[in-house]
Amino acid sequence: MSETQLWTAIFVAITFSLYIWIAYRSRVSDTKGFYVAGGGIPAPANGAAVAADWMSAASFISMAGIIAFSQNGYGGSVFLMGWTGGYVLLALLLAPYLRKFGKYTVPDFVGDRYNETARLIAVVCALVISFVYVAGQMGGVGVVFQRFLGVDRTLGVVIGMVIVFFYAVLGGMKGITWTQVAQYTVLIIAYIIPVVAISANLTGNPVPYLSFGEILQQLNGLQQDLGIDAYTEAFTRTSMINMVLITAALMFGTAGLPHVIVRFYTAKSVRAARYSALWALFFISLLYTMAPAIGAMSKFNFIDQINGTPVDETPGWFNTWVDVGLITVSDSNGNSVIDLAGGFAATAADVGVTSEVFVNNDIVVLAAPEIAGLPAPIVGLVAAGGLAAALSTASGLLLVISSSVANDIYYKRINPAASEARQLLVGRIAMGGAIFIAGYLGINPPGFVAEVVALAFGLAAASFFPILFLGIFWKKATAIGAAAGMAVGLSFTLLYQLWTLPTFFGNDPILGIPPTGVGTIGMILNLLTIFVVSQFTPKPTPLMQKVIEDVRYPGRSELVVAHAEGTLSEAELHGEDRHDRP
Template identity: 60%
Template sequence: MSEIQLWTLIGIVVTFGLYIGIAWRSRVKETKGFYVAGQGIPTIANGAAIGADWMSAASFISMAGLIAFMGYDGAIYLMGWTGGYVLLALLLAPYLRKWGKFTVPEFVGDRYSEVVRAIAAVAAIIVSFTYVVGQMNGGGIVFGRFLNIDLQYGVMIASVVIFVYAVLGGMKSITWTQVAQYTVLIIAYLIPAVAVAQVMTGIPVPQVSFGQILDGLNDLSVQLGLEVYTDPFSTRPMIDIFLVTMALMIGTSGLPHVIIRFYTTKTVRGSRYSAFWALFFIALLYTTAPAVGAFTKFNLLDGVNGTPTDALPDWVSNWAATGLVSVNENADVVNTVSNDPDAGADLTVNNDILVLASPEIAGLPAPIVGLVAAGGMAAALSTAAGLLLVISSSVSHDLYFQRFRQNASDSERLLVGRIAMAAAIVVAAIMGVNPPAFVAEVVAFAFGMAAASFFPALVLGIFWKRCNAIGAASGMVVGLALTITYMIYTLEVFGTVANDHLLGVSPEGVGTIGALVNFVVTIVVSKLTTPPSEEVSEMVEGIRYPAVQRRSPAGS
């Protein structure tokens, strides 16, 4: 066992012990504790938990790698995955917290009807499921690299761990574990980034200092046959950059596993500040990621540029074992680098390894490499746990018991939820071995679907009293159908043939159009049908004010 493997094993075992210890200490037995942690989570802790829940294997493992290869265009992920929190804070979080129940479909059920609730539950399951596949794959990559096993066995180990973990925790234990996981993952992300920034520029603040290497990076990229790093629109046209960014933003604020976190705060005011703290914690990583991408790419290109293929740095052969790095057999000297296996470059590097490999590429000591592996696992596990909770609550709370067994006991509800979770993990693991695209892109599809289904129904439900059940149902069905159809049309998933993009719209960006269509359909159909009942108007009125009025407005 190499030194790096030893430290990885130590990092993973210690952190897993910590999580399971916390999960065990704060386990719950009642449904309210299980779904919304008894609504007793302090604001900053909730913010950190949202951060961990939010920052998935995609954020931790793939994002900096994607940015490294996309250059400017990587900003779609940076802006898209943070801008949605503004929408959440302003449009959804305080109102949904005021209404205060367990799941997102449940709000939709109260506001519209039981049929809409069922549609929303199915949408929540599809969205969360797509998302969890990415986590499986991410966890598998970590195990695969550091314990030297095939990706498929890595995925299997990851799913067993996630299963044990998810069954242990209701929302309460998941939340407190996520606070610990956030701490692990942010430390694991920042230490190598700060170290690399210090070594390369003498300024230990990566956010500021990566500006200094951009010129050099642009030159190196051109020499090795890549695009100029800071030039926009090299991978996508402007219209598509706009659509994808918007789809990710709207999708963020429509993701059930994120929204549900705002149900767990103590007060309406707490839910607003939770959004602030969540974005604060997320921004720590998201402003560092582009620096990590730029530094790592600079080091990578600098280390291999013009190097004979038999004298490449150690990390190349270490990672070659996972199949994620490969050297062209016909090349003697590295003159071209690519992330696309079909490009036939002298050195091919998969996006997903850049963060995990960055300490090695920069030549940092082995314990830090182990720490990064533990951070990657923390990111994958925390998000998977949150998603599996949504899947299990949708299946058990919103579908099975709502439709078939309204009088079921608490323990029966939890049991059915856990069975649903187990089934979801098995299917997700199978798909995790053969993901439709890179990890971050798999996740991007979930956003498109969330954008096209939930967001319009929730926003209109809060801000437009006239919006009715038929309108919301038609909007969700049409928006979701359009989005999924276009994704299947343009991608090779489920054995279909990939067709060309229409009007430059990529499958990741179609969610914006799906959301727009959803809004239009909902409004038109609502206008044409009867208004919702008096009670529904009362309910909407009620969620608009944080508390019962105790004083008249100032000045009166």
């Protein structure tokens, strides 16, 4: 075992033991604790949990790599703008109102606001989004185990499955919440320390915000010397319209993510939900404002160390990533030297055709300490941070899957008389089954981590955001309109993604629209469908319209309180013919 593997094993053992201990101490015995942590999580802790839940392996492992390698710095900024902007939308437009409405899950809100058919479609949407998203997380777990512990990727995913199974099934949302607080602490420390150290090594200034401009100038010069577009040049690989489509898909998708929305139900009150959102934005900004810096610095170090290096004299870190298949190299011109003139290959298949090196986006943050020559303990800490980011989001997604099956299908539709113990049992069984499916998807991911996650955001934008937004701000949005809108948005977006993804049908994008940006088109179709269909279908009852009005206004409403506590009957809210409606 190398020194790096030893330190990685130490940090992984310590952090995994901490997660399991927290889950054991936080174990629950009722559905409220399992689904919303009893609704009593303090705002700062809830903010940290929201940040960990939302900043997945895509944020920690892959985002800086996209900014650095796949789109140049400017093109990769769609992820920064989309994900952070979407969180602001969520905090301002949805979170407080959904918390005031008082339901456990997004399908629960949809079922209560619209009808049971809409609830079932929402369950399907939640399951599709969550399984696509969780595939990226478990794939990230496999990458970390494979590289830093020398463990086969499949075995690494299985180990991650076992850990998540233990703390998610045992503690439910309560255990997940407090575990995510610990995971956020681990991941943010693991992210900040290397960025500060690399900044100090490269520029003598340990503050990456202040040294970032100097690095950008040097990187621009390096790339132009190689015949590559300047790092900061706009629209080199992505058109303006695609920049808008991808940014919007990520933004509105963030606001519609079911596993993030449910976090606000764990707050003590509507006021606490707002403060949770504020704390989360602060915690998120710590990582997101540093991602461009570590991306640029890592790319600068990579080019500086590798370009012109003889093939048989490449650094040890480079050879290690080649061995695990995340760097691909070919001496296509036969001069026995790695030549980066012309840039990096877009895919591994392009190596030797368009350029001599392909770098998988998922390695940039994980490899940054090694590339910069930092000591082994920091490398091990970064590996533990990557695992924390992946597992924190995976657990939140698995809870969405569990609650959708146990609460929205089993309890609401199949067995309304089920006891607390039976509901918990079904929820835990559903979560166990979901973990096995998630593990399979992690072993066979349809793309690199951030690409898979971006697909999930597009699906969330096309399915959930319109019906949540209009469900709150347009009291005359109808049940049939909502059901039709979700079905149209999800179907269109998912089919287009399958049509264009290389791992499925691999067809050329229509009009050049990438699968990561088509969610914006699906969202527009969803909105138009809801608006048109709602003009010709039965409107919500006057009482439901009054509840929606009261949810939007500050202050305590006895009607909303009665609704949240379940003292209003379905017949009162929706009319006697509710279950006869399509």
